Amino acid sequence: MARLAAADGHEIRSVYDPACGSGSLLLKFSKTIGRDNPDLMYYGQEINPTTYNLCRINMFLHNINYDKFDIQLGDTLVHPLHRQLEPFDAIVSNPPYSIEWEGSKNPLLINDDRFSGPGVLAPDKTADLAFTLHMLASLSESGTAAIVEFPGVLYRGGKEKSIRQWLIENNRIDTIIQLPANLFFGVGIATCIIVLRKGMRPDNKVLFIDASREFVKSGNKNRLTKENQDHIFNVFAERKEEQYFSCLVPNSDILANDANLSVSSYVEQEDTREVIDIKAVNAKLVELIAEGEELNRKIDAIVKELGE
Numbered sequence: 001m002a003r004l005a006a007a008d009g010h011e012i013r014s015v016y017d018p019a020c021g022s023g024s025l026l027l028k029f030s031k032t033i034g035r036d037n038p039d040l041m042y043y044g045q046e047i048n049p050t051t052y053n054l055c056r057i058n059m060f061l062h063n064i065n066y067d068k069f070d071i072q073l074g075d076t077l078v079h080p081l082h083r084q085l086e087p088f089d090a091i092v093s094n095p096p097y098s099i100e101w102e103g104s105k106n107p108l109l110i111n112d113d114r115f116s117g118p119g120v121l122a123p124d125k126t127a128d129l130a131f132t133l134h135m136l137a138s139l140s141e142s143g144t145a146a147i148v149e150f151p152g153v154l155y156r157g158g159k160e161k162s163i164r165q166w167l168i169e170n171n172r173i174d175t176i177i178q179l180p181a182n183l184f185f186g187v188g189i190a191t192c193i194i195v196l197r198k199g200m201r202p203d204n205k206v207l208f209i210d211a212s213r214e215f216v217k218s219g220n221k222n223r224l225t226k227e228n229q230d231h232i233f234n235v236f237a238e239r240k241e242e243q244y245f246s247c248l249v250p251n252s253d254i255l256a257n258d259a260n261l262s263v264s265s266y267v268e269q270e271d272t273r274e275v276i277d278i279k280a281v282n283a284k285l286v287e288l289i290a291e292g293e294e295l296n297r298k299i300d301a302i303v304k305e306l307g308e
Contacts, residue, residue, distance in 0.1 A: 001025060001146040002032040003229075004175075004195055005090040007237045010142040013041065016088035018076040018134055019095035020044030023055035026069075027062050029092055042069040043085060045076045077101050077130050078109075080138075087140035093131070097150035097191075101127035113137060118166035120159045128153045129163045132194065136172060141199040144174070149194050151178075154261040164259040168206070168251050172196050175207040175236055178263035180215040180222045192263070195236075205248045207239055210267040244270040 002025075006012055015029045026042045034040045042064060046052040052073045059069045072081035078101070102109065103124035114137040115121055115130065122130035128150050135145045153160060154176065167173050174195040181190035190212060211232050215222040224232075235246045247267045257265065 001092045001148070001193065002029040002090075003233050004146040004193070004236060005029075005092055005144045006033045007233070008144065010089065010144070012037065012089040012143075013039070014043060014085075014088045015040065015090040015092065016043040016082065016135075016138060017091065017093045018045050018080070018082075018138070019093055019131065020046050020055055020071065021048075021051050021094075023058045023071070025092045025094060026055075027058060027064075029090070030062060030064060033090070040068070043071075043082050043088065044069075045072045045074060045081055047073075047075050049073060077127060077134060078106065080114075080134065082138070086138050087143065088138055089140050089143045091135045091139055091143065091145035091147070091196075093135060093145075094148040095128070095131040098126045098128055098152065100125050101130055103127070103130070117170070118163045120162045122163065123159050126150075126152070126156075126160070129160055132167075132196070133163065136167075136196050136198060139196065139198045143198065145196040147194050147196070148179075149192050151190060151192050151262070153194075154192065154263075155265075157258075161259050164261060165255060167196075168254055168259055168261075171201055171204055171251060172198065173206050173261070174201065175209065176261050176263055177209045177232060177236070178212050178267075180212050180224075182220075182222045183215065183224070194261075202239070203248070204251045206251065206254060206261070207236065207246060207248050208263045208266045209235055209246045210244070210263050210269075212263075244268060 012033060015026060017025050020026055023044060026044055030042065042059065044055060046055055052071065056071050059071065070082070070085070074081050101124065103121045105124065109115055110121055114134050117133070122128065132147060135147060139145050174197045177193040179191050179193065183191065209232060214224060214228040214232060216225055235242055239248070240246065241248055245267065249266050254261065
């Protein structure tokens with residue numbers, strides 16, 4: 001995800017995770033992109049006090065000094081605590097899947113500039129796209145956000161469909177990557193990564209990547225090897241189509257398909273069923289029938305001989 005967020009080579013002075021947990025994604029960013037950027041600033045917010053404190057400790061343990069990070073405690077969707085420091089050049093996040101939030105119960109949120117664009121709020125019982133819109137609002141014009149999402153946000157109807165339509169119409173969705181199942185600790189479902197860009201895009205298309213088979217078994221979990229990651233990243237960075245793996249789809253076609261962003265709707269699935277040669281089967285059948293008829297003649301002859 002760090003590589004995805006930095007793939008276009010734009011200058012990254014800050015990285016942000018609005019649901020940072022213990023800080024694992026921020027720390028991974030520091031070990032990749034941050035290695036060559038000692039001045040990189042790390043920002044995050046976490047709602048759980050225990051995890052918030054663990055994140056701050058992890059920053060120190062991984063040699064990120066206190067003047068290089070700002071981790072805050074609170075509910076990002078209702079009380080975001082980094083707005084005065086926006087925008088951020090890179091965002092990496094794995095927000096909680098389909099949790100409840102204040103949504104329509106808070107009359108102030110529909111006028112919040114983070115959520116007002118689509119004209120509707122994310123459903124009260126599924127805050128996934130509320131996190132997505134918050135991150136888009138926090139992103140710089142040249143920045144990139146890579147967000148792990150629950151797959152339902154790609155195709156569910158109602159308010160979520162309206163939000164997807166707005167994102168597509170405004171050309172904010174760059175790439176959808178379908179991940180393998182059983183990849184994350186405690187999560188058995190196949191999640192996805194949504195890559196957002198706010199600034200100028202090279203086209204008005206969405207790149208769909210089906211990486212559901214890009215894994216190796218590791219104990220009772222699936223794991224992305226370096227080769228798997230490189231394959232996904234190279235297709236993403238080059239924005240290329242690859243049979244059975246990736247497909248570029250115009251925004252207009254996606255909107256015509258009910259703003260459905262499910263990867264399986266666009267990337268052709270390889271037919272792995274055994275190919276049956278009908279001509280060969282028919283020839284074998286004719287051969288077996290002929291053998292059967294010959295066997296019947298021999299049996300009739302034997303029976304006749306015994307009767308005499």
